[in-house]
Amino acid sequence: MTLGLINANPIVHAKKERVARCEDSHCCDAVDPLDIYDFVRDIRDPEHPYSLEQLSVLSEESISVDDKLGRILITFTPTIQHCSMATVIGLCLRVKLQECFPPHYKVDIKVSPGSHADEEAVNKQLNDKERIAAALENPNLRQLVDECLYSNEL
Amino acid sequence: MDFDDEGSNFELKEIQTLSGHTDRVWSLAWNPATGTDDAQPVIASCSGDKTVRIWERSALTRSWDCKAVLEETHTRTVRSCTWSPSGKLLATASFDATTAIWENVGGDFQCVSTLEGHENEVKSVSWNASESLLATCSRDKTVWIWEVMPGNEFECASVLQGHTQDVKMIKWHPTMDILFSCSYDNTIKVWAEDDTGDWHCIQTIGESSNGHSSTVWAISFNAGGDKMVTCSDDLTLKVWEADIEGMRSGNNQVLWKHLSTLSGYHDRTIFSVHWSREGIIASGAADDAIRFFVESKDSVVDGPSYRLLLKKEKAHDMDVNVVQWSPGQENRVMASASDDGTIKIWELATSSN
Numbered sequence: 001m002t003l004g005l006i007n008a009n010p011i012v013h014a015k016k017e018r019v020a021r022c023e024d025s026h027c028c029d030a031v032d033p034l035d036i037y038d039f040v041r042d043i044r045d046p047e048h049p050y051s052l053e054q055l056s057v058l059s060e061e062s063i064s065v066d067d068k069l070g071r072i073l074i075t076f077t078p079t080i081q082h083c084s085m086a087t088v089i090g091l092c093l094r095v096k097l098q099e100c101f102p103p104h105y106k107v108d109i110k111v112s113p114g115s116h117a118d119e120e121a122v123n124k125q126l127n128d129k130e131r132i133a134a135a136l137e138n139p140n141l142r143q144l145v146d147e148c149l150y151s152n153e154l
Numbered sequence: 155m156d157f158d159d160e161g162s163n164f165e166l167k168e169i170q171t172l173s174g175h176t177d178r179v180w181s182l183a184w185n186p187a188t189g190t191d192d193a194q195p196v197i198a199s200c201s202g203d204k205t206v207r208i209w210e211r212s213a214l215t216r217s218w219d220c221k222a223v224l225e226e227t228h229t230r231t232v233r234s235c236t237w238s239p240s241g242k243l244l245a246t247a248s249f250d251a252t253t254a255i256w257e258n259v260g261g262d263f264q265c266v267s268t269l270e271g272h273e274n275e276v277k278s279v280s281w282n283a284s285e286s287l288l289a290t291c292s293r294d295k296t297v298w299i300w301e302v303m304p305g306n307e308f309e310c311a312s313v314l315q316g317h318t319q320d321v322k323m324i325k326w327h328p329t330m331d332i333l334f335s336c337s338y339d340n341t342i343k344v345w346a347e348d349d350t351g352d353w354h355c356i357q358t359i360g361e362s363s364n365g366h367s368s369t370v371w372a373i374s375f376n377a378g379g380d381k382m383v384t385c386s387d388d389l390t391l392k393v394w395e396a397d398i399e400g401m402r403s404g405n406n407q408v409l410w411k412h413l414s415t416l417s418g419y420h421d422r423t424i425f426s427v428h429w430s431r432e433g434i435i436a437s438g439a440a441d442d443a444i445r446f447f448v449e450s451k452d453s454v455v456d457g458p459s460y461r462l463l464l465k466k467e468k469a470h471d472m473d474v475n476v477v478q479w480s481p482g483q484e485n486r487v488m489a490s491a492s493d494d495g496t497i498k499i500w501e502l503a504t505s506s507n
Contacts, residue, residue, distance in 0.1 A: 103471070103472055103493075103494075104442075104471060104472065106422065106440065106441075124338075124368070124369070124387075128338070128369065128387075129423075129440075129473070130233075130277070130322070131293075131320070131338075133178075133202060133231060133249075134231070134249050134274075134275050134293065137230050137231060137249055
């Protein structure tokens with residue numbers, strides 16, 4: 001892990017007000033993008049004690065769903081152009097979604113256009129299933145992902 | 155075999171589903187020495203559950219059973235497995251950076267050798283036709299060639315550098331000692347030995363040679379060895395051909411040329427492709443479907459083109475990671491494996507009108 005933070009001074013935003021949602025709505029056939037957003041908005045940033053929502057890495061507009069094709073697309077905005085944590089954020093999103101959503105939905109994760117200096121290279125890595133599987137078998141990476149997903153529950 | 159017979163309808167019949175693995179199944183391999191009058195068909199499969207399973211079809215019930223679970227050897231995902239041409243040895247490649255060699259000793263599979271050297275995940279392993287060489291490839295961007303010595307000893311003969319990214323698969327040519335690799339760097343490389351015994355890359359097939367524009371996941375040769383098909387994250391299959399007589403006479407300058415690109419048929423990554431001895435190309439993709447392509451004689455363009463014979467949607471509940479035709483006597487039998495943890499045995503059958 002790097003000793004210095006990649007982005008030492010992130011801009012932090014207030015949490016958006018939550019609307020109470022139907023508890024068992026993810027049992028329905030259609031997937032509501034806002035349900036997905038609820039599951040991922042509180043994922044903690046790998047470097048800062050704030051959620052991805054608070055850092056504007058994710059917003060409601062980040063999620064789009066095509067129910068007919070069974071596809072979910074998440075685009076996120078790293079806080080800076082040379083963010084090396086982009087792949088970690090991508091891993092966190094995948095692991096979180098695996099737990100919450102039916103496995104037959106295909107998930108594509110990308111950085112929002114223009115938000116990263118190596119956009120194409122990062123997007124390729126974020127969606128290579130074999131690379132993702134190998135990364136999640138790396139205990140250090142897995143631990144970092146778990147901290148981002150579960151530290152809020154401690 | 156003429157597939158253009160208008161009276162034939164093809165369907166993919168599910169023979170059996172093999173369950174047992176507790177994580178996604180990445181790959182499988184039919185034992186080439188089985189599927190005859192004397193030997194019932196055998197399949198090896200490998201998984202994210204770190205094990206390899208050996209499946210055999212019962213002569214009596216014609217049903218497939220799991221005969222062995224090879225565990226406690228690999229410490230991470232087993233990514234690919236392949237039998238030696240004689241069927242006596244099984245090589246397994248793992249994310250734990252090793253390749254294990256297994257031998258069936260009186261019904262019991264034992265790990266008789268472990269090949270170390272790659273810096274990180276080993277993705278694929280392949281035996282040459284004469285069983286004298288083994289090749290492995292890895293995310294460390296290299297391809298290793300190993301010499302098979304007596305007593306199940308393996309000696310590293312060469313470490314091939316050249317790919318600029320993760321090497322996804324390697325495959326020896328079916329008859330000649332020419333090695334093919336495909337990679338996350340979007341290229342296919344061809345490797346051959348020169349007169350002094352050194353291995354070199356004799357061709358790189360990239361985008362400028364009509365090559366793929368994203369990760370190339372797999373390579374498969376036709377029965378004659380003069381054509382190969384590759385599949386990619388760019389959603390296409392590409393068919394290549396080479397002058398086989400030239401290759402046979404030892405000419406290392408023979409180049410593989412683009413013959414055809416099959417695009418518009420897949421809308422998600424194609425992970426696997428396999429060419430049957432009859433000429434049917436099967437593909438397995440991330441949209442859970444299996445597709446079959448054959449050469450079309452109706453083409454008015456120079457050279458052959460290919461058409462879709464059949465698309466089997468929802469072949470599995472999740473991504474199809476591998477498709478492999480059976481080498482046995484029975485025609486048009488195929489196996490597939492998926493992220494859903496299962497292996498399925500299929501028969502491509504016709505119902506003529």
